Amino acid sequence: MTIIRSTAAELAAGIAEGRYSAEEVTKAFLDRIAAVDEKVHAFLHVDAEGALATARAVDADRAAGKPLGPLAGVPIAVKDIVVTKGMPTTAASKMLENWIPPYDATIVTRIKAARMPILGKTNLDEFAMGSSTEYSAFGATRNPWDLKRIPGGSGGGSAAAVAAGMAPLAIGTDTGGSIRQPGAVTGTVGGKPTYGANSRYGLIAFSSSLDTPGPVARTMLDAALLHEVIAGHDPLDSTSIPQDPAPVVAAAREGLTGDLSGVKLGVVTQFAAGEGAEPGVIAAYQTGVEALAKLGADIVEVSCPHFEYALPAYYLIAPSECSSNLARFDSVRYGLRVGDDGVRSLEEVMAATREAGFGQEVKRRIMLGTYALSSGYVDEFYGQAQKVRTLITRDFEAAFNEVDALISPTTPFTAFEFGARTADPYQMYLADLYTIPSNLSGGPAVSVPVGLSDGLPAGLQVMAPTLRDDVAYRVGAALESTQEPRLSDQIPDVADKEL
């Protein structure tokens, strides 16, 4: 249990100092997966052999006296929407069942270069569309805190894997909150980097202008360490920013000293009202705000008048882009093919395949996006949404003239029970109410565990200016330093809980 309860930073140090081998570490997490994942279902694919081979190579390097990177030998789980060469990548869709990519995403190349054993691929809402991981074509993931409840989405698999001690670190992707919202409801740390700071090359695209890969971890420092492994300019991604990544590890260490004097934090007026939010979530958030004030932060109210239009704008932009991005799944070159009997036409086979291969939420968004982009409506819907996006970006810019960072609850409610919101898509969409503005502006944000509401984790979100990821990490780490014990250290013993 010591290994799986250790942070990534501790594991890296332990391996470097020879207190344990990378193989032992990897084996401990593989054992934990074997013990509890049957109940949690965080993984869609486990690659024990591959992970152990990498771990042994790290051990061999250490024995040979070669220098090891900051996370060498620390295992990681990767959201199954990030392509991995030779390892199945399904995006939790029947459309890609059994698809094995011939190439690695850039962030996977970087993870491999950092010598981190890849434990396997984690579950998600199909094509990252959802806020509960209930839309996975291969079955939902359960929240380790309460197996009757959702682990958040779309990165529920990555968050649950880290929360349940099956992986010290995981990769998520955040389009509207899919790293931060699962982090909040599973008591883990989730970071959405500045859009363009981390390469999207090899991320199966949901909404190209919003998708951002980022770290899932138990602590801010761990998240920062992983952030620095995967961040940086990538010539294969034309939207990648040609600039060095923000110094988030140094910022997290600075935050952990617990001093925030001179830091000005803004509470978003529009979110402070907490409309539609659970009282317990608001209460947990308030304790977080008080803790930050005690560390010396100056807390002020800031108005972001256009944030209330973020949700509708997002639900036009993201489906529009997804309707185009998912057009390639047509049965012609790879993946599923249904109804090819030599009689049906190409169009009929394409239609039958898409009917059988896509789940309801994906279809809903494709239809919505197709409509929003269609001639005659494109200006009214897609065009208007882009204007709102500009206004929200300006709200952020104005706010950051006043304050160093903005804070809010990460989610309006804690983990709900399975099926509670699937009947009403709008109720599901509300889960990302607070996280979406950062996706629309492109700025960085992190979710830090802040407390419990009725025994379930709640998160506090820190939003920082574009390319100032370090500010978000510093504030998040400072908040984390006030918690004893950390929420994320309390790995719930899922093995004792009934299904």
Next chain:
Amino acid sequence: MTAATLQSYEDVISRYEPVIGLETHVELGTRTKMFCGCATAFGAEPNTQVCPVCLGLPGALPVANAAAIEATIRIGLALNCSIADWCRFARKNYFYPDMPKNFQTSQYDEPLCEDGWIEVDVDGEVVRIEIERVHLEEDTGKSLHVGGATGRIHGATESLVDYNRAGIPLVEIVTKPVVGTGAKAPEVARAYVTELREVIRSLNVSDVRMEQGSLRCDVNTSLNLPGQEWGTRTETKNVNSLRSVERAVRSEILRQAPLLDAGERIVQETRHFHEDTGKSTAGRSKETATDYRYFPEPDLAPMAPDPDWVAKLKADLPELPRTRRRRLQAAWGLSDHDMASMQNAGAVDAIEATIAAGAKAEGARKWWMGELSRRANEAEVELSDLAITPVQVAQLQTLVDAGTLNDKLARQVIDGVLAGEGDPEAVAEARGLAIVSDTGALTKAVDDAIAANPDVAEKVRGGTHAAAGVLIGAVMKTTKGQADAKTVRQLILDRLS
């Protein structure tokens, strides 16, 4: 008059005004594809020049090819367009098995170049064609239908897709509607495409070969009554030669007129041109056309060409073909007609280079427009594909001018050069081809000929000099054509005087 009645072109044109418009696609000759590093070589084994990006595999992202952007801007500048200071790619969404992502990365309301013009010469008249836009996009793959008799999809048992061409940079050049050309509309269309091809060739950005599809043309045609609104246009696709561009306009004018006469409506549709029959058949109707759902491509950073760089590209443009043609025509003292036929033969470059290599203008023109054009035609290749260089032609002409070769021997030297035997001088030497002007050897041949033809010799002695031809022929035969005919004639006359 009914739709079935055959009408003469002249009759139609006397009553209707044609409006044409041309959309030309040019595959750029960049080393790599538009959005990835794959090679672009023509004719490679299917699906050997592909990668995750040009196959549109999940997760793959495009990165724009800077060389293609530069080439497009140069084309735009050569066509007198203004260059956008900021623009983006857009996605054009439609389903097509040849198209890996099921959207084409193209440009929509923000083209790289717009509002240009080009002048073309038609029968001594200058026609100005306005250019609407020049933009950059990616090509699609190619379907192959196997198992059927015709190679078409009907009757095929399998359809295979080759994605080697998918992602090759494609420049689309769109004219504004061309009006007021009357009966000459078909010639104007052809002259435009010819001129466009020359301009692009002069920029060295594409090999612009219509037969290989690196230049493809869609022709829009409509007819209206004088003074009335423009008619409904059709778009004729698959036009693969300059001749067909002209034929496509003409045949469409002849097809539409009887329908209009009969009070029928022209259906807005795409039509497919068939080279063999010179006719077109109906394709997709525009009324059921796809809603392309354009939107700005979020995977690509916008383009903002630096104005200083654009100014430099403009300053560095080569002399454009029409200007150059005018200059050469004046220098060579040629008629419009002669210049046009050189143009059509694709011989201007070669002739200019041959003159530059030291040949006289007349000699250079004679070889390229005569013997070499004939051989290119026989071999069904472009003049520029012949295995002989302008320098070699200049050397050949120098040998003729020096009296070392006559035309007949020179043609044999060309055989040798084309067969790869080396430069003209080396071929002449190796094959023993040179005019024999050694009078000793010739005197013997002349004496032999006189001895063998006493009757003819007698006639010549009697003053019938024309009869000497028979004796000259005989001498030529014994010297295998290598004697100088003038010298031989003089020798014969000397002997028989």
